[in-house]
Amino acid sequence: MDIRFLGHACFELSEGETRVLIDPFLTGNPKAGAEASEMNPTHIFLTHGHGDHYGDVVEIAKRTNAQVVAIVEIANELQEEGVENVADPNIGGTVEFDGGWVRLTPAWHTSTTPKGTANTPAGLVINLGGKTVYHLGDTSLFSDLQLVKARDHVDVALMCIGGHYTMDRHDGVTAAEWVGADTVIPCHYNTFPPIETDDEAFKSDVESKTSSKVVILQPGESHSV
Ligand code: NI
Ligand code: MN
Numbered sequence: 001m002d003i004r005f006l007g008h009a010c011f012e013l014s015e016g017e018t019r020v021l022i023d024p025f026l027t028g029n030p031k032a033g034a035e036a037s038e039m040n041p042t043h044i045f046l047t048h049g050h051g052d053h054y055g056d057v058v059e060i061a062k063r064t065n066a067q068v069v070a071i072v073e074i075a076n077e078l079q080e081e082g083v084e085n086v087a088d089p090n091i092g093g094t095v096e097f098d099g100g101w102v103r104l105t106p107a108w109h110t111s112t113t114p115k116g117t118a119n120t121p122a123g124l125v126i127n128l129g130g131k132t133v134y135h136l137g138d139t140s141l142f143s144d145l146q147l148v149k150a151r152d153h154v155d156v157a158l159m160c161i162g163g164h165y166t167m168d169r170h171d172g173v174t175a176a177e178w179v180g181a182d183t184v185i186p187c188h189y190n191t192f193p194p195i196e197t198d199d200e201a202f203k204s205d206v207e208s209k210t211s212s213k214v215v216i217l218q219p220g221e222s223h224s225v
């Protein structure tokens with residue numbers, strides 16, 4: 001699987017003909033790794049409705065007919081917006097697709113969509129090509145982060161570390177210990193001044209205190225697992 005970081009909390013996971021786009025905030029993202037018009041996903045998954053995650057979902061979904069997976073309140077709004085190929089799980093629910101599955105997990109945060117629809121934020125546990133990727137979404141540190149590994153070995157964790165709106169890089173070290181992934185890729189930092197942080201310090205702290213390796217990607221860069 002190729003994991004391409006597209007800036008902020010946006011990633012594209014590719015395996016064979018399947019291209020999963022997560023939290024497609026590209027237009028208006030000062031650190032975007034691609035243009036929304038370049039994206040051609042088969043699936044789009046949303047962690048929650050905030051604009052820095054919801055982003056270009058409507059435009060990309062309508063243009064590509066990619067299947068969108070989002071918590072039920074967001075899914076309903078997307079259908080009202082004219083997006084046709086939508087799955088609407090709630091926390092704990094799994095959606096299967098060709099080549100894998102995705103499950104929504106709890107995340108401690110708040111959320112409404114840009115249009116004002118209230119929704120519970122989620123993390124995403126994604127299995128694609130036999131590998132498991134856990135996108136934590138926007139969250140504080142909380143002990144249930146460790147529940148994911150009780151069921152599936154986590155190959156890669158995509159983890160917010162910017163602070164202010166989410167946990168910071170210090171809580172991220174404990175999160176990395178609890179998630180227990182082979183590889184941690186930090187995100188949701190340095191996009192805007194309030195979430196500036198030291199990613200190299202996060203890397204050295206995680207690698208000295210846990211068994212995880214940290215891979216720092218610049219927007220547009222990829223990592224293969
Ligand atoms: Ni948020
Ligand atoms: Mn956010």
